[in-house]
Amino acid sequence: MSESRLKGWKELPIGGLILEAGNSEEYNTGSWRAFRPVLHPEICTHDLMCWLYCPDAAILVEEGKMMGFDLKHCKGCGLCAKVCPHKPSAITMVEEGEAEQAGK
Amino acid sequence: MGTIVAYSGNQAIAEAMRQINPDVCAAYPITPQTELMQQFASFVADGLVDTELVTVESEHSAMSACVGASAAGGRVMTATSAQGMALMWEIMYCASGLRLPVIMTIVNRALNAPLNIHGDHSDSMGARDSGWIQIYSENAQEAYDNIIQAVRIGEEASVRLPVAVCYDGFIISHSIERMEILEDEEIKGFVGPYQNKFHPLLDVEHPVTYGPVDLQDYYTEHKRQQVEAMQNALPLILRVAEEYKKLSSRGYGYFETYRLEDAEIGMFILNSAAGTAKEVVDELRASGIRAGLLKLRIFRPFPYLEIAAALKHLKVLAIMDRSESFGAMGGPIFNEVRSALLGLEKPPLTFNYIYGLGGREPSLAEIHKVFARGKEVVATGKVEVLHDYLQVRD
Numbered sequence: 001m002s003e004s005r006l007k008g009w010k011e012l013p014i015g016g017l018i019l020e021a022g023n024s025e026e027y028n029t030g031s032w033r034a035f036r037p038v039l040h041p042e043i044c045t046h047d048l049m050c051w052l053y054c055p056d057a058a059i060l061v062e063e064g065k066m067m068g069f070d071l072k073h074c075k076g077c078g079l080c081a082k083v084c085p086h087k088p089s090a091i092t093m094v095e096e097g098e099a100e101q102a103g104k
Numbered sequence: 105m106g107t108i109v110a111y112s113g114n115q116a117i118a119e120a121m122r123q124i125n126p127d128v129c130a131a132y133p134i135t136p137q138t139e140l141m142q143q144f145a146s147f148v149a150d151g152l153v154d155t156e157l158v159t160v161e162s163e164h165s166a167m168s169a170c171v172g173a174s175a176a177g178g179r180v181m182t183a184t185s186a187q188g189m190a191l192m193w194e195i196m197y198c199a200s201g202l203r204l205p206v207i208m209t210i211v212n213r214a215l216n217a218p219l220n221i222h223g224d225h226s227d228s229m230g231a232r233d234s235g236w237i238q239i240y241s242e243n244a245q246e247a248y249d250n251i252i253q254a255v256r257i258g259e260e261a262s263v264r265l266p267v268a269v270c271y272d273g274f275i276i277s278h279s280i281e282r283m284e285i286l287e288d289e290e291i292k293g294f295v296g297p298y299q300n301k302f303h304p305l306l307d308v309e310h311p312v313t314y315g316p317v318d319l320q321d322y323y324t325e326h327k328r329q330q331v332e333a334m335q336n337a338l339p340l341i342l343r344v345a346e347e348y349k350k351l352s353s354r355g356y357g358y359f360e361t362y363r364l365e366d367a368e369i370g371m372f373i374l375n376s377a378a379g380t381a382k383e384v385v386d387e388l389r390a391s392g393i394r395a396g397l398l399k400l401r402i403f404r405p406f407p408y409l410e411i412a413a414a415l416k417h418l419k420v421l422a423i424m425d426r427s428e429s430f431g432a433m434g435g436p437i438f439n440e441v442r443s444a445l446l447g448l449e450k451p452p453l454t455f456n457y458i459y460g461l462g463g464r465e466p467s468l469a470e471i472h473k474v475f476a477r478g479k480e481v482v483a484t485g486k487v488e489v490l491h492d493y494l495q496v497r498d
Contacts, residue, residue, distance in 0.1 A: 006322070007325070009324075009325035009326070009328040009329050009332075011324065012325055012326065012329070013303075014201035014203045014326070014329050014333075015202045015204075015264075015302070015314070015326070016201065016202070016301075016315065016316060016318045016322070017202075017203065017303055017312055017313065017314060017328045018312060018313035018316055019303060019310075019312050021311045021313075023313075039335065059393060077371065089439075102331055
């Protein structure tokens with residue numbers, strides 16, 4: 001799904017059919033989010049418990065390191081913040097509006 | 105070349121289904137549809153068709169199996185009546201919304217309660233917004249001709265909509281009439297193989313998703329497409345009728361007019377009672393009264409421009425409904441026809457009669473009463489009661 005322009009009724013396949021397999025990646029489920037996860041890299045030890053538990057595969061990992069969040073698909077469930085073994089957690093949930101204002 | 109036979113409406117449809125030879129038929133028995141499907145089931149048992157007959161446990165399942173089989177890429181037919189159609193309700197919207205050209209016979213019957221098994225139009229009229237094309241038939245011949253044309257109309261690529269062919273329970277479904285059936289090869293050639301498949305599920309090389317969630321961002325566009333498909337059906341219905349006429353010598357349009365061209369008082373009616381009303385028109389004409397009739401064939405899509413053009417010269421039009429729309433301004437046909445006429449510079453005066461509920465048969469004398477009322481309205485120029493009951497005891 002393109003953010004800039006959604007297809008009109010003359011362009012879409014009829015019947016609500018989706019003709020491409022593996023298309024859920026295109027759906028911006030991040031727009032459903034009320035709380036946004038924010039990473040505190042100074043606490044994170046890259047144990048990847050968040051990656052293991054995330055139901056939306058929205059934890060970005062490169063070469064075994066926790067690199068942040070796929071915010072197009074993160075629905076903001078907060079599971080990552082909860083399962084982080086650190087006290088305090090290396091991930092906190094911030095209200096989406098506040099996070100946007102803070103430019104996080 | 106056809107064969108003249110003595111068939112009931114249900115036999116005529118079973119015979120048409122044998123000739124169409126659909127891939128799948130899923131159905132559940134309900135009066136007065138039962139003997140149609142019983143007859144077709146015997147064709148299946150005797151190996152006269154290749155159809156996979158799915159004997160399901162309810163009409164909800166019947167329509168669900170039809171939707172699945174149609175999405176898989178099959179040509180699919182079924183039949184029902186009244187309570188059965190009511191139980192299909194949810195899935196009827198899935199058939200149209202998923203753009204699956206399921207072809208269904210609705211043997212019109214009153215809806216319970218109170219319990220009644222006889223013919224009126226409350227079943228199919230209630231489903232007028234379900235996104236199905238609706239074709240109405242006066243007799244067994246028309247039902248047979250309509251179901252064959254329905255296959256071609258529903259499956260056309262620009263349409264792809266389910267089609268319901270309706271006729272009156274018992275009075276048509278169980279009465280035996282003289283009619284003509286065409287040769288098996290002629291029907292086979294006319295309907296042809298099912299070609300306009302749209303991403304069938306059984307095409308496993310090209311996987312697609314049927315029925316995903318469709319929210320605020322797309323649902324409106326998909327509904328708009330359905331509106332377009334209904335519009336596309338209008339010219340197609342005439343083209344298919346023209347082609348069918350070459351085969352059968354029987355012509356069909358959106359409606360039939362009977363002595364309407366120079367009429368002063370008209371009647372708007374559909375299905376079996378139109379036959380009775382034509383008789384009354386002849387009697388009135390013999391006594392010098394300029395009576396005429398319009399019998400509707402295509403209710404969805406509603407050909408409102410053509411209807412208005414055909415009725416514009418009338419002084420008075422009696423609009424007949426064989427179902428009620430409780431709390432509305434008259435019956436469903438009245439509402440739509442009256443709306444269609446409002447675009448005219450000088451529309452005829454209209455009034456609505458509810459008749460024939462639960463199979464109460466409109467006699468010649470009852471239809472005469474309607475025209476007598478029409479004469480009064482011509483004389484006074486006034487419609488005192490807009491929505492009235494033709495056949496009710498005080």
